[in-house]
Amino acid sequence: MTFKLKSYGFDKAFNDLDKIAKKKIEEGTQNGLERCSNLALATLRATTPVDTGVLRQTEKITITGKRGRFIGTDPDQAPYAYWVEYGHHTRSGGFLPGQFFAERALIQVLPQLARIMGEEINKSVHSS
Secondary structure (H helix, E strand, O other), rough: OOOOOOOOOOOHHHHHHHHHHHHHHHHHHHHHHHHHHHHHHHHHHHHHHOOOOOOHHOEEOOOOOOOOOEEEEOOOOOOOOOHHHHHEEEEOOOOOOOOHHHHHHHHHHHHHHHHHHHHHHHHHHOOO
Protein backbone atom coordinates (compact mmCIF):
# COMPACT_ATOMS: atom_id res chain seq x y z
CA MET A 1 0.00 0.00 0.00
CA THR A 2 1.37 3.44 -0.88
CA PHE A 3 0.31 6.87 0.20
CA LYS A 4 0.61 9.98 -1.88
CA LEU A 5 1.17 13.16 0.09
CA LYS A 6 0.33 16.56 -1.26
CA SER A 7 3.40 18.74 -1.62
CA TYR A 8 1.71 22.02 -0.67
CA GLY A 9 4.23 23.97 -2.77
CA PHE A 10 7.30 22.29 -1.30
CA ASP A 11 8.48 21.20 -4.75
CA LYS A 12 8.73 24.82 -5.90
CA ALA A 13 10.41 25.87 -2.66
CA PHE A 14 12.99 23.07 -2.96
CA ASN A 15 13.65 23.95 -6.61
CA ASP A 16 14.11 27.62 -5.67
CA LEU A 17 16.51 26.68 -2.85
CA ASP A 18 18.43 24.43 -5.23
CA LYS A 19 18.86 27.30 -7.72
CA ILE A 20 20.03 29.65 -4.97
CA ALA A 21 22.53 27.07 -3.67
CA LYS A 22 23.93 26.42 -7.15
CA LYS A 23 24.31 30.17 -7.77
CA LYS A 24 26.10 30.65 -4.43
CA ILE A 25 28.42 27.71 -5.06
CA GLU A 26 29.22 29.01 -8.56
CA GLU A 27 29.93 32.47 -7.12
CA GLY A 28 32.22 31.00 -4.48
CA THR A 29 33.97 28.88 -7.08
CA GLN A 30 34.65 31.93 -9.26
CA ASN A 31 35.98 33.89 -6.27
CA GLY A 32 38.13 30.93 -5.27
CA LEU A 33 39.56 30.58 -8.77
CA GLU A 34 40.40 34.27 -8.82
CA ARG A 35 42.16 34.05 -5.44
CA CYS A 36 44.02 30.88 -6.44
CA SER A 37 45.08 32.37 -9.77
CA ASN A 38 46.37 35.54 -8.11
CA LEU A 39 48.26 33.52 -5.50
CA ALA A 40 49.78 31.28 -8.20
CA LEU A 41 50.86 34.29 -10.27
CA ALA A 42 52.39 36.06 -7.26
CA THR A 43 54.25 32.89 -6.28
CA LEU A 44 55.44 32.33 -9.86
CA ARG A 45 56.76 35.89 -10.02
CA ALA A 46 58.51 35.48 -6.68
CA THR A 47 60.31 32.31 -7.81
CA THR A 48 61.21 33.52 -11.32
CA PRO A 49 64.93 34.22 -11.73
CA VAL A 50 65.72 37.77 -12.80
CA ASP A 51 68.35 38.74 -15.32
CA THR A 52 66.72 41.47 -17.39
CA GLY A 53 63.29 41.24 -15.72
CA VAL A 54 61.52 40.50 -19.01
CA LEU A 55 60.63 36.94 -18.03
CA ARG A 56 58.96 38.06 -14.80
CA GLN A 57 57.13 40.91 -16.56
CA THR A 58 55.61 38.58 -19.16
CA GLU A 59 54.00 36.28 -16.60
CA LYS A 60 50.24 36.68 -16.58
CA ILE A 61 46.87 35.04 -16.04
CA THR A 62 45.03 34.14 -19.23
CA ILE A 63 41.36 33.23 -18.88
CA THR A 64 40.51 30.51 -21.40
CA GLY A 65 36.84 30.06 -20.58
CA LYS A 66 34.34 30.54 -17.80
CA ARG A 67 36.49 28.59 -15.35
CA GLY A 68 39.69 27.93 -17.26
CA ARG A 69 42.75 29.92 -16.31
CA PHE A 70 46.29 29.56 -17.53
CA ILE A 71 49.08 31.09 -15.51
CA GLY A 72 52.35 31.37 -17.32
CA THR A 73 54.73 33.31 -19.48
CA ASP A 74 53.78 34.94 -22.76
CA PRO A 75 55.80 32.90 -25.29
CA ASP A 76 55.80 35.78 -27.78
CA GLN A 77 57.60 38.06 -25.33
CA ALA A 78 59.86 35.54 -23.58
CA PRO A 79 60.31 32.50 -25.84
CA TYR A 80 63.29 31.36 -23.76
CA ALA A 81 61.20 30.63 -20.64
CA TYR A 82 61.19 26.90 -21.41
CA TRP A 83 64.99 26.74 -21.45
CA VAL A 84 65.29 28.71 -18.21
CA GLU A 85 62.84 26.33 -16.56
CA TYR A 86 64.31 23.04 -17.81
CA GLY A 87 67.90 23.88 -18.71
CA HIS A 88 69.73 23.96 -22.04
CA HIS A 89 73.02 23.41 -23.81
CA THR A 90 75.18 26.43 -24.51
CA ARG A 91 76.91 27.28 -27.76
CA SER A 92 80.25 26.36 -26.22
CA GLY A 93 78.99 22.84 -25.44
CA GLY A 94 78.27 23.33 -21.77
CA PHE A 95 74.96 22.85 -20.05
CA LEU A 96 73.02 25.33 -17.92
CA PRO A 97 70.76 23.44 -15.52
CA GLY A 98 67.11 24.35 -15.26
CA GLN A 99 65.88 26.76 -12.61
CA PHE A 100 62.52 24.95 -12.20
CA PHE A 101 60.93 28.18 -11.01
CA ALA A 102 57.44 27.31 -12.28
CA GLU A 103 57.61 23.85 -10.72
CA ARG A 104 58.73 25.34 -7.38
CA ALA A 105 55.87 27.85 -7.52
CA LEU A 106 53.36 25.07 -8.18
CA ILE A 107 54.71 22.98 -5.29
CA GLN A 108 54.30 25.98 -2.97
CA VAL A 109 50.75 26.81 -4.10
CA LEU A 110 49.10 23.38 -4.50
CA PRO A 111 48.61 22.63 -0.78
CA GLN A 112 46.69 25.90 -0.36
CA LEU A 113 44.26 25.58 -3.28
CA ALA A 114 41.66 23.29 -1.68
CA ARG A 115 41.60 25.43 1.48
CA ILE A 116 41.13 28.65 -0.50
CA MET A 117 38.35 27.15 -2.64
CA GLY A 118 36.60 25.86 0.47
CA GLU A 119 36.85 29.24 2.19
CA GLU A 120 35.41 31.09 -0.79
CA ILE A 121 32.54 28.67 -1.35
CA ASN A 122 31.74 28.68 2.36
CA LYS A 123 31.86 32.49 2.45
CA SER A 124 29.56 32.74 -0.56
CA VAL A 125 27.04 30.18 0.71
CA HIS A 126 26.81 31.87 4.12
CA SER A 127 26.48 35.43 2.78
CA SER A 128 23.07 36.94 2.22
